[in-house]
Amino acid sequence: MTDIENDRLWNTYFYPNTNILINNCGIMKDRDMLKEVEATNSFNKLLELQDKPIDMNFDKHHLKKIHEYIFKDVYPFAGDFRFVNMKKARGSFLTINEQQDIDRYLNELFEDVEKELMHCRSKRDFAELLSKIYTELIYCHPFREGNGRTIREFIREFSIAKSRELGIGDLELDWNEINAEERDKNIEFAHLFPSNTAILFEKALLPIESKSK
Numbered sequence: 001m002t003d004i005e006n007d008r009l010w011n012t013y014f015y016p017n018t019n020i021l022i023n024n025c026g027i028m029k030d031r032d033m034l035k036e037v038e039a040t041n042s043f044n045k046l047l048e049l050q051d052k053p054i055d056m057n058f059d060k061h062h063l064k065k066i067h068e069y070i071f072k073d074v075y076p077f078a079g080d081f082r083f084v085n086m087k088k089a090r091g092s093f094l095t096i097n098e099q100q101d102i103d104r105y106l107n108e109l110f111e112d113v114e115k116e117l118m119h120c121r122s123k124r125d126f127a128e129l130l131s132k133i134y135t136e137l138i139y140c141h142p143f144r145e146g147n148g149r150t151i152r153e154f155i156r157e158f159s160i161a162k163s164r165e166l167g168i169g170d171l172e173l174d175w176n177e178i179n180a181e182e183r184d185k186n187i188e189f190a191h192l193f194p195s196n197t198a199i200l201f202e203k204a205l206l207p208i209e210s211k212s213k
Contacts, residue, residue, distance in 0.1 A: 023074055025074060049157075067143050093140065094141060113132075159173040175204065178200050
């Protein structure tokens with residue numbers, strides 16, 4: 001995909017001549033208002049998922065369904081993978097030439113996850129796998145907006161379901177136990193020091209019984 005093509009596609013996400021994402025709320029002039037509505041709505045949706053998580057197979061379709069649930073009231077692209085390339089302050093996310101690149105990347109990731117699950121024997125093993133999933137999904141950055149919230153919810157649901165299947169206890173990854181700044185810093189260097197993120201995740205894997213008290 002050329003830069004010109006990417007710029008053209010990038011603009012299709014926005015109202016003409018604005019920096020405001022096309023949305024289902026009719027907000028066309030106030031970007032701060034859109035952000036506030038998005039934050040409030042997504043917070044409420046995430047609370048709902050705490051009580052009634054999406055029952056699927058922890059694959060790309062599951063990931064898309066979580067994104068759709070969280071953002072469907074706000075964005076028309078909820079549940080759809082991005083079709084533009086995106087960058088961050090340091091480095092970039094997965095470069096795509098066509099939308100199927102994200103599908104292929106996620107298919108390979110979740111195939112690897114299924115294989116590695118068979119070798120999880122302890123809480124530490126599980127934390128390392130969760131760390132890998134998180135790191136790879138952040139790099140993939142499948143959606144135009146709302147990646148962090150979607151990925152964190154996906155991993156929270158994954159931690160509950162798979163810890164039970166593995167017989168290592170009823171565990172839930174509690175994101176409140178992880179310092180966001182430290183998490184993001186470790187993710188930036190995860191390819192060099194993967195164990196740092198795994199250590200954070202292991203500490204945040206808490207027994208569900210203790211969380212309910």
